[in-house]
Amino acid sequence: MPVNDDVFAALASPARREVLKLLLDGPMAVGDLAEHFAMRRPSLSEHLRVLREAGLVSERREGRHRLYSLDADPLREVSDWLTPYERFWRTKLASLRDLLDEEDL
Amino acid sequence: MPVNDDVFAALASPARREVLKLLLDGPMAVGDLAEHFAMRRPSLSEHLRVLREAGLVSERREGRHRLYSLDADPLREVSDWLTPYERFWRTKLASLRDLLDEEDL
DNA sequence: TTGACACGTAGGAGATATCCTACCTATTGT
DNA sequence: ACAATAGGTAGGATATCTCCTACGTGTCAA
Numbered sequence: 207m208p209v210n211d212d213v214f215a216a217l218a219s220p221a222r223r224e225v226l227k228l229l230l231d232g233p234m235a236v237g238d239l240a241e242h243f244a245m246r247r248p249s250l251s252e253h254l255r256v257l258r259e260a261g262l263v264s265e266r267r268e269g270r271h272r273l274y275s276l277d278a279d280p281l282r283e284v285s286d287w288l289t290p291y292e293r294f295w296r297t298k299l300a301s302l303r304d305l306l307d308e309e310d311l
Numbered sequence: 312m313p314v315n316d317d318v319f320a321a322l323a324s325p326a327r328r329e330v331l332k333l334l335l336d337g338p339m340a341v342g343d344l345a346e347h348f349a350m351r352r353p354s355l356s357e358h359l360r361v362l363r364e365a366g367l368v369s370e371r372r373e374g375r376h377r378l379y380s381l382d383a384d385p386l387r388e389v390s391d392w393l394t395p396y397e398r399f400w401r402t403k404l405a406s407l408r409d410l411l412d413e414e415d416l
Numbered sequence: 417t418t419g420a421c422a423c424g425t426a427g428g429a430g431a432t433a434t435c436c437t438a439c440c441t442a443t444t445g446t
Numbered sequence: 447a448c449a450a451t452a453g454g455t456a457g458g459a460t461a462t463c464t465c466c467t468a469c470g471t472g473t474c475a476a
Binding site for chain 1: 390400
């Protein structure tokens with residue numbers, strides 16, 4: 207139930223978060239993903255490996271392509287991890303709204 | 312509005328996530344925080360610096376103590392960042408429920 | 417005012433991350 | 447069968463992380 211360290215570590219890289227974002231539009235082959243990055247493909251492959259090992263993406267072979275798709279379960283765990291912190295920003299928002307309400311007088 | 316890279320980088324360390332967890336119970340001095348860790352204090356100071364620069368904690372000097380408190384705003388941004396991924400686990404949960412419903416026949 | 421306390425900073429060692437080039441494997445089209 | 451395509455692996459250079467010890471700074475208490 208606790209979030210695996212690998213998930214937070216995987217999310218620490220902007221390139222890997224960008225991969226996840228691209229996969230929001232559906233499965234994508236490595237070559238198509240690569241077009242969105244300045245790095246060489248082997249570097250992207252490494253990022254994909256990190257994402258795979260964190261359980262954030264999965265791979266399906268389709269002919270000579272490899273389609274990567276989003277696996278969001280670990281992100282749900284991150285969301286759960288955030289829960290105890292919610293009240294800390296809820297109260298901030300409440301204070302702000304109170305402030306705005308006063309302004310409205 | 313996008314999450315700063317520093318926030319995800321800060322969250323990548325289990326020690327730093329543990330600090331955030333401890334601060335859920337309220338502001339704490341460095342010495343009290345240190346009791347929960349095997350590392351030496353200078354290492355903890357470094358982690359606190361990373362958290363500070365990510366805007367996740369803030370420091371208040373109280374006599375010769377320094378009280379650290381949680382600053383959850385960046386975590387709200389992480390929560391916002393997660394939003395587009397929600398439907399990916401929502402549908403998973405829905406599918407699971409459908410499956411269970413069928414089992415119940 | 418002087419010693420003890422609470423922390424931070426400096427600097428360095430070792431591990432890990434991130435990028436690269438070169439090369440290997442598997443699949444497809446001809 | 448063979449060249450081209452898609453993508454991974456190997457290995458290395460450099461940067462960054464994470465920990466350490468040693469030391470500096472500010473504050474309090476006697």
